[in-house]
Amino acid sequence: MSSAPEETRITERVPGRPSLDAGQVREVRRRDLGYRFIAGALTSIVAGAVSLVFGVRAGGVLLAFPAILAASLTLIEEQQDSAEAREDARGAVLGGSSLALFAAVAALTLGKLSGSIALLLATVAWFLGALVGYRLAWLR
Numbered sequence: 001m002s003s004a005p006e007e008t009r010i011t012e013r014v015p016g017r018p019s020l021d022a023g024q025v026r027e028v029r030r031r032d033l034g035y036r037f038i039a040g041a042l043t044s045i046v047a048g049a050v051s052l053v054f055g056v057r058a059g060g061v062l063l064a065f066p067a068i069l070a071a072s073l074t075l076i077e078e079q080q081d082s083a084e085a086r087e088d089a090r091g092a093v094l095g096g097s098s099l100a101l102f103a104a105v106a107a108l109t110l111g112k113l114s115g116s117i118a119l120l121l122a123t124v125a126w127f128l129g130a131l132v133g134y135r136l137a138w139l140r
Helices: 021-026 030-054 058-061 069-079 081-111 113-140
Strands: none
Touching: 030 058, 030 069, 069 081, 081 113
16 A cells, blocks of 8 residues: 655745746646636636626626636646645745735826836835745745
């Protein structure tokens, strides 16, 4: 009877930093891309329907949902392991938090400053939020 390797606890660091391996892009199966496409399309359709029924504010909130996240995490967990899927989820939370920071700074400054300055400030806020989050999550 073979036993699965013990999974790292969520509070423990996972070995290795996040990285990008361009060679792995060629290894993505068409079926997996199809799952991601369908998840994104369904999320967009639901956001559109919610916009028609409840208004653009309610639908706009749904567009902020990372449409392919659920499908991607499922595929990562299936092909690699739960720890890798958890790390990708952690990255998605950081990305979403940084995007929310961008949106908050843009909402506060777009009516008061020139558009280019407001977007520059929002972009800097996004970058700093992502950098701080990365340092807190992976470089403790």
